[in-house]
Amino acid sequence: MIILDLEWNQGYDKTVLDEVLQIGAVRVDRLGGPITDIFCAFIRPRVHKKMKQMARYLPELRRSLDSETTFPEAMGAFLDWCGEEREFGAWGSGDMEVLAQNCRYWKMEADLSKKVWDLQRAFSITVGTGQSVALYRAVEYCGVPAPFEFHNALNDCVYTAVVSQWITPAAIDELSSPAWVKKFTWTSEPEGSSREIGPFQTARSGLNSRTSRLMSCPLCGEKGWVIQWRSRREGVYFGTFPCREHGRFLVRFVMSPGEDGLFRGRLSLPPLTDATIQAYSEAMKGQLHSCKALGGRRRRRGGRRRSGDEAREKAS
Ligand SMILES: [Zn+2]
Incomplete structure (x- = not known):
């Protein structure tokens, strides 16, 4: 060596x-x-x-x-x-x-x-x-x-x-092979459930958006929310979401501004490779972005929930 x-x-x-x-x-x-x-x-x-x-x-x-x-x-x-x-x-x-x-x-x-x-x-x-x-x-x-x-x-x-x-x-x-590797469920597809999302006015609104955070389990389709993102490199974010039956999945969100100044991104479930391990390990040392208002609450409809969410947003 x-x-x-x-x-x-x-x-x-x-x-x-x-x-x-x-x-x-x-x-x-x-x-x-x-x-x-x-x-x-x-x-x-x-x-x-x-x-x-x-x-x-x-x-x-x-x-x-x-x-x-x-x-x-x-x-x-x-x-x-x-x-x-x-x-x-x-x-x-x-x-x-x-x-x-x-x-x-x-x-x-x-x-x-x-x-x-x-x-x-x-x-x-x-x-x-x-x-x-x-x-x-x-x-x-x-x-x-x-x-x-x-x-x-x-x-x-x-x-x-x-x-x-x-x-x-x-x-x-x-x-x-860091300990966290075992905490996640990994899909066999090279870039599972990859999809384009946006446009967003700002990177922040992209990170807070329902479309970037509401994920589906690739095995059974159950919905799960990303509640925070980690990032060390600008434009590359990692989050996780749960499925009650299949455990927790890692999500990668790559987002950048276009010529029109609006942000567009691509969400995917990264495969378990050296590059993923390296990138996620780095991201864990980076900035934490906690998403506004826990997504799960949005499923319920009604005025009371909305005012509760707003209060939470003001408090945070
Ligand atoms: Zn599932």
């Missing part, structure tokens, strides 16, 4: 690029095993001249600024070093994406679709917290001596490799 870490300068102008300043990596023969090889490259920034907040305080920024190495050179050397390795790990989930972004910018061909274990999440699962634990905190928690500075990509990889000794196999299992 290769554990990698990057330091980068956040893009701040029209050029959308989080410019990589350092690639660090260590090789271990198994998670928690000894480090058998290391890789480190400091990269001279060529795109963004100004260092943004985080980058400005990198302890070894000078070594990037003084470096002769370009991103394509460093990346080429890194890929050579990786060889045929298939398993990757990182503290957090963003590094491979940033690497891919830089490759696209420099028009480099590199297959970065590799599976990267988020060791930060695995650590959180191991110690039983729902929060993301900063690397230095994990090091402190494990009582590991910290003679090297943090925020040097190579040092951070070394710390990640050492702290990984504490990660349990059960936590790694949960990363590949």
Whole structure:
């Protein structure tokens, strides 16, 4: 397994690029095993001249600024070093994406679709917290001596490799198949009950709409309501709805504004795939949108219900 870490300068102008300043990596023969090889490259920034907040305080920024190495050179050397390795790990989930972004910018061909274990999440699962634990905190928690500075990509990889000794196999299992997977009923169709809905005036009204929230069980047709949506990426929402007989289903709602400014969306029951697991796990860490007025009440007709709903809306 290769554990990698990057330091980068956040893009701040029209050029959308989080410019990589350092690639660090260590090789271990198994998670928690000894480090058998290391890789480190400091990269001279060529795109963004100004260092943004985080980058400005990198302890070894000078070594990037003084470096002769370009991103394509460093990346080429890194890929050579990786060889045929298939398993990757990182503290957090963003590094491979940033690497891919830089490759696209420099028009480099590199297959970065590799599976990267988020060791930060695995650590959180191991110690039983729902929060993301900063690397230095994990090091402190494990009582590991910290003679090297943090925020040097190579040092951070070394710390990640050492702290990984504490990660349990059960936590790694949960990363590949989280506990919530078993709580849902999954349909065999690739995109079950997919349908287009809208238009809506605003994204919010789309999320609150009866049409986006009243779902039918794909097995028996019983109606169930989505009462909240979770979203980490704009326009992609996840919710759930129950069927008394068949359990709870996961719904994905993708919605975006059209040229007329109105929002249209597509509802579907996502299949159980790695992509779904990744997307829903991310969404759970994101924003919560509680829908206005519980839908089930709308089935009853009559004036009293309506005033009750309005009161609830004002109160919320
Ligand atoms: Zn059902």
